[in-house]
Amino acid sequence: MGGEVSKNRKSEGPAAQRRFSHGFLSNVGVSIVHRLGHSAVFSRPVGADSRQPIRLLLPPEDGAEASGADPTPPAFISVFLPEFPHPRSPGAVKRGSHHSVCDYCSTGDLHTCWLLRGHFGEEEVRLIAAELGSALGFLHDLGIMHRDIKMENILLNDQGHLRLSDFGLSRRLKRGGRAFTICGTIQYMAPEILSGGPYNHAADWWSLGIMLFSLVTGKFPLMAEIDHCRMLAKVRDFSYVVPETFSSALILLLTELLCKNPMNRLRNLECFKMQTFFRGTSFDPYILQKTPVEFILELRTHPDWAAKSARGFSLDYFDNFDCDQILHSPVSPSEVMG
Template identity: 60%
Template structure:
């Protein structure tokens, strides 16, 4: 299991981690960019979102249809072949936070996208009682199977009770103490990030977006 050498994250550390990653997603989405592969291997240090190989810019009102990403992090609308938009990144963030908080994925892996979609649709995504009430509420908002009802805006994310008392100012977040809990040597399972994408992706326009930092 990923993170088996680390165990579940303390929620104090998880709050900062989630705030930084949520801020990064909000920044991308403001530019119309959907990341499509939010997972632990795309995150390093204090805190930078990397690996934009599957990213895509969506024009206002546009939707994507390519099945791509890492299967256990894919939103149900991505697994079904779309249409989907930036909301799917927030689902992936919810999966990642669930794993870091509980040391397990909320849905077991399947052999293909169709089987994974069925498992996700049937799954009870309620986190275990070991997580706090405020974190459970945040995860419920992020892991809403209906993308139209899912938490999908940074402002909504930042005002969740889980982040009470934490400033989302990037300069202040960067000054908070944070080690590198997702460093490569602590990861025991390294899935190929390109194993779970649709063949049609090869014909899709790739994104080049210069980002500061």
């Protein structure tokens, strides 16, 4: 399972460096700015509706780690730990004060594309699933849960390839650890999160299943409720049945991702890659990103793109904000961090 912190040491070899540079992650922190060449500041999506994250804190043990072995992880791991920052020197970094940066993703987010298309074909979803599954596998190898997998957090670069963003709710678990905080976006939350835990990385794979289900059917399996108790009751009683018009391979994949019992759920990258749905698909990051994603890029010319991407947000808020000066100013990453 990806939650084993002992794998941190092994991930420093050449193979791990290749996976790290595949670029499916975004908003990962300043400690790797020079490694990845990140240069643009990213803000979380705006808009107040039922899809926005909820944060209902429960037991205090979920917000802090018990002391134990390996108290000082390598720098490239510590950037994923907003709840547990590791200052390089006393007073150098205040709790929760990270200056997060990421690639400039000019093509918007996956949710906008979904609103414009209505639904995607199986071949299109196969590429999306392979890229996002690779990102989740990498995070989980480090013990990191994302906890807010959703279309709005899947940004798209200028070639149409995805970037997983927004690590504001992410959490690193020690080997065998469990979390209890009810957090995330309610339509994507796994039943074990809705019930208050305990839960682990398997919850991210449930969220991926909800997203893939929505991408291929054109609608969420369940409408959002106003609180997690009502949503939990819905999730427990609902049968996640994919239309028979889809291939048996896709039906099997979604059925295994949307298994309500996390112990029986498809919950790691190796099992994910072995699914029949991905037969003949390479998970090599360079091959996946070798060519532009035409079905995504074509949507950028859609006449309703601007309206759908804004989703009720007005640019009037930025009347006094000089975007051109920020984006085109020849400022180095070290100056931004300073």
